[in-house]
Amino acid sequence: MITLGALAILRPHRTGEGFGRLFVDQTYHHQALRALNHIAAQGADVSEVLETTALVRAGDAQGWYTAWTALGDRNLARAQATKDPQSRGQALLRAHTYYLRAEFFLPPQDPRRPDSFARNTKAFYEGLDTLGIPYEKFPIPFGAHHLNAVYYPAVASAHRPLVVFCGGYDSTMEELYFFLAAAARARGYAVLTFEGPGQGSVLREQGLPFTHEWEKPTSAVLDTFLDTHARPDKIVLVGLSLGGYLAPRAAAFDDRFDGVVSYDAFFDVGAVARKDAAIAYTLRSVGLESWVEGLAALKSAVDPGFGWSLANGRWTLGKSKPLDVADTLAQYTLENVAVRIRQDVLMFAGVDDQFIPLEQLEQYKGALVNARSVTAKVYDRTSGGAEHSQLGASTLWQADFFDWMEEKFGR
Incomplete structure (x- = not known):
């Protein structure tokens, strides 16, 4: 049985004890763990996820996309080459999970997003159909x-x-x-x-x-x-x-x-947004709201989780300015x-x-x-x-x- 401790052979470790995390960065750890989460419902497999995370550095959205897309492609090819319906359907469900993870950190308007989304949904429904669900x-x-x-x-x-x-x-x-x-x-x-x-x-x-x-x-x-x-x-x-x-x-x-x-x-939700945007609100209160966009860009460059959260907020809430996102979430x-x-x-x-x-x-x-x-x-x-x-x-x-x-x- 392979556990998260298997990461010790994929990455150097100073003492040799097992790992409890897939990435030091919380956001990248969380998204890799999200793939592992779906194993119980036949939507992922352990070694595939571990091998893929070993290829990626936190903050590298392009490398993340490439690695997870390749894993999705391998499972799709496996499904097409497999005769057993159960195995084929499971491979399609895994392909869905990996394609979905692939697009996660891409900018909302990245031209690869629509194709990646189409591939993950197509694999999902083909998987259900193949499994007779x-x-x-x-x-x-x-x-x-x-x-x-x-x-x-x-x-x-x-x-x-x-x-x-x-x-x-x-x-x-x-x-x-x-x-x-x-x-x-x-x-x-x-x-x-x-x-x-x-x-x-x-x-x-x-x-x-x-x-x-x-x-x-x-x-x-x-x-x-x-x-x-x-x-x-x-x-x-x-x-x-x-x-x-x-x-x-x-x-x-x-x-x-x-x-x-x-x-x-x-x-x-608004309380969390206000806390995260405390400095930005202070800048606005003293007439320096024009500085907020630059501050957000600087923080996004060093904190992948913040960068993703802000970009996703602009997209899903239909807002352009960082403080507009926080103001909207106050509701x-x-x-x-x-x-x-x-x-x-x-x-x-x-x-x-x-x-x-x-x-x-x-x-x-x-x-x-x-x-x-x-x-x-x-x-x-x-x-x-x-x-x-x-x-x-x-x-x-x-x-x-x-x-x-x-x-x-x-x-």
Whole structure:
């Protein structure tokens, strides 16, 4: 069995002990761990990921793209040469994961992004088809635009709640299969995944940016789904990453949801943005806002995570100036919304979460004064679930999630 300690033979190490990280830089470590996270749902393999990360230096977006694209190409070629349908389908799902990782650090307007995205989505659906995994893909009318949804029917006709699942700041609808849909289907749950404004193809192909009023796209998705499907006895809404804010925001305004899950608990996105932009706000207060762009460029050059986050914010929020990004994110708070939440609530948190301060968990719990019940799960480093969205520990948080589902909504 190959573990992360195998990195010791790929990179020099001063004492010979095993490694706990794939990169010293947190953002690059997190994205490589994101690929490993999908192993449980057949979306990656250990040695492939380790060998690929050994070829990349943190901060080298071009080298990252080249290495992960090559890995995707190898898996696609393997799928085309494989006769066994199970092996072929798994290779296609791995190709999807690696192509998706490849584009992650590219600038939003990089001309290679559309092709990379097209390759990852094509490999994903071909993988599902090859493996015989049933799904329904359909558009959702949304004003002058349309959203997209994928419904995975339950394997058996068990009377379990429908799980509705949305992503966050950088996720795609297809990737949601590996985070939760595959595991839920294996347990007899039907799952409805969707991409809203600021996400996936809705952003890339229609240019529709995020909205903090997530109840609008979520209600549109549920309305369209229920037009052609029987209404389940219970419906539970789950939000990943930024979805930890988006999902409870939607549930606060839609009583058709019986439960809501913040994976992880994101009570106040604006507070994080204000803290990160503290110097920029100070410059604006003394009339030196013209300096902010230069300061942001300088920080981006030395901090890959900051550079990616700012670029992604400009793109997904439809803003051009750094402080416009921070000002917009100020709207993404549950402070005056959580009081409306009356469902059963489950929230997750990791002690080493790079995006969400742990104290937001307590803020969120304290604000849920009208919730039917509130359950919180906090994971430390020893558990393996300390990272944002418990990356690399999917079986850990899923065990708690499905126990909670059974406790609150069991037959």
